[in-house]
Amino acid sequence: MTDPWTDRLSEYLDGDLDPAEHAAIERHLASCDGCTTTLAELRDVVARAAALPARPPASDLWPAVEPRLDPVKSVVTAFPPRVTRRVSFTLPQLVAAGLALMVMSAGGMWVLQHGGPATEMPKVDATNEAPPAALPVSSVDPHYDEAIADLEQALAAGRSQLDPGTIKILESNLGAIDNAIAQSRQALASDPANVYLHSHLAEARQRKLALLRRGISLLDGKS
Amino acid sequence: MEALALVSPARAVSSAEALPEVARAAGGDVRAFEELYRRHLPRVHSLVRRMTGGRDADELTQDVFVRVWQKLGTFRGDSSFTTWLHRLAVNVVIERFRSDQARRARLHDGEQIFETLAGPPQTVDLGMDFEAALEKLPDGAREIFVLHDVEGHKHHEIATLLEISAGTSKAQLHRARMMLRKHLK
Numbered sequence: 001m002t003d004p005w006t007d008r009l010s011e012y013l014d015g016d017l018d019p020a021e022h023a024a025i026e027r028h029l030a031s032c033d034g035c036t037t038t039l040a041e042l043r044d045v046v047a048r049a050a051a052l053p054a055r056p057p058a059s060d061l062w063p064a065v066e067p068r069l070d071p072v073k074s075v076v077t078a079f080p081p082r083v084t085r086r087v088s089f090t091l092p093q094l095v096a097a098g099l100a101l102m103v104m105s106a107g108g109m110w111v112l113q114h115g116g117p118a119t120e121m122p123k124v125d126a127t128n129e130a131p132p133a134a135l136p137v138s139s140v141d142p143h144y145d146e147a148i149a150d151l152e153q154a155l156a157a158g159r160s161q162l163d164p165g166t167i168k169i170l171e172s173n174l175g176a177i178d179n180a181i182a183q184s185r186q187a188l189a190s191d192p193a194n195v196y197l198h199s200h201l202a203e204a205r206q207r208k209l210a211l212l213r214r215g216i217s218l219l220d221g222k223s
Numbered sequence: 224m225e226a227l228a229l230v231s232p233a234r235a236v237s238s239a240e241a242l243p244e245v246a247r248a249a250g251g252d253v254r255a256f257e258e259l260y261r262r263h264l265p266r267v268h269s270l271v272r273r274m275t276g277g278r279d280a281d282e283l284t285q286d287v288f289v290r291v292w293q294k295l296g297t298f299r300g301d302s303s304f305t306t307w308l309h310r311l312a313v314n315v316v317i318e319r320f321r322s323d324q325a326r327r328a329r330l331h332d333g334e335q336i337f338e339t340l341a342g343p344p345q346t347v348d349l350g351m352d353f354e355a356a357l358e359k360l361p362d363g364a365r366e367i368f369v370l371h372d373v374e375g376h377k378h379h380e381i382a383t384l385l386e387i388s389a390g391t392s393k394a395q396l397h398r399a400r401m402m403l404r405k406h407l408k
Contacts, residue, residue, distance in 0.1 A: 010397035049372035160250030
């Protein structure tokens, strides 16, 4: 006949019995050699299980895994910031660059709207020369937009390699430049012959290109 | 499928974390992912092999790593990467189990299989003998034994995973231990 306590030995071993049952089975164990022996054997089984070593498969599975990895991965939106810090771009440098950029852009637009040096610039004789802004902005450099798009795409693809703080500042600076570009274009729409606006737009576009290239260089340094 | 709500399997974190590789792999770097694969393959394959009794272990292990690749972007570092990876591996295996109705039915058998285990080991490689004995356990008892005694999960976690009661989990664990005890005598 089976000892009814035998079926409770694993629970006893795992500490899953309530205090009353625990005390009862301990009293039983004190007088039952069979259960005491079984308990020792169960302890051995548990110890063996905990000590099982990890073993690799007989053959490498990577050749079957790699072709199944979708090369188009979504942009990682969440990752522990403490994982790593990979940039050589220092935060103060980027902050200073961003502030300088915003001051320059805002200052330029203020000067333009409120008079000052821009009003003293030589006027363009619209009767002798086609107004520059009569052409689409992108026609200044037909490859510019394409280059910008390529750089933005490359930066987005390698985004996860950069520190989140760096990404934030890069995006902030790019946003400031885009804002300056948009303001220049808006002003040019009503004053297409304004040389200052054209130079301001060209400068902002050049800054955007330089900043994107700087971002890509950070990625290149990590690959 | 419901996510496994375990906090920290007892033996989940043993190998060194490879967080730089995790970050690079999450960004789509296949070579970094291969490093992770090679680092974790033995434990993942052992887990899958033991839970399945060796059946389709290679195929399921491949599925685990493909799923890891797909889900890496969701890893937030709330747990260690090793814990996250093994939780995902268990879920992949359990999904396979759920698609196998016959296997589910076998969760509730067991008594008649007590006597099907081979006798005591004949060789001195106790680790291999134990593995061999493990493979001979009935599916339900083996799954629960591996999850509890090898991987360190709690009964309530196992009950959630396998959609059984905690009492069934305890009973199957005891059966598995008793069968293995006979084998090791």
